[in-house]
Amino acid sequence: MRLRVNGVDREVPLEPRVSLLDALREHLGLTGSKKGCDQGTCGACTVWVDGRRVLGCLTLAVTCVGREVTTIEGIAPADGLHPMQQAFVDHDAFQCGYCTPGQIMSAIALLDEGHAGDDAQIAEWMSGNICRCAAYPNIRAAIRQCRDQREGARGATA
């Protein structure tokens, strides 16, 4: 089947039962998305399909044919970090880092969805992403920084 991942068409021989997460990690060499639980409860495998966050472990790769898949490897510009990645660095929003790719994919989507109004809302809409290191306050601080940067940029162009 042909999958379009991070703007590139990739031809990959897959059985219909293969998950998007396994397709990415095992067949396309994109190991940024992590396998935590493989049953939809941790969020470590979060990627975007047509710009919306999905759990790669619960999504069949075959359902993504003809759609745009984006992974953590596809969000940064060639010369640096995505602002959300930088915010995670600035706020020390990870310890072991295992959950971090999924957290970042969710966090960016959260801003696009308009669900970052306050800490309670951020916590609610990030609740599908578990951090065993409990970096939650730092993750929320990173999201607030990115949200404020975006709002500042919008204000400057208004």
Ligand code: FES
């Ligand atoms: Fe997909 Fe945990 S690996 S939700």
Ligand code: FES
């Ligand atoms: Fe270790 Fe989140 S940083 S699980």
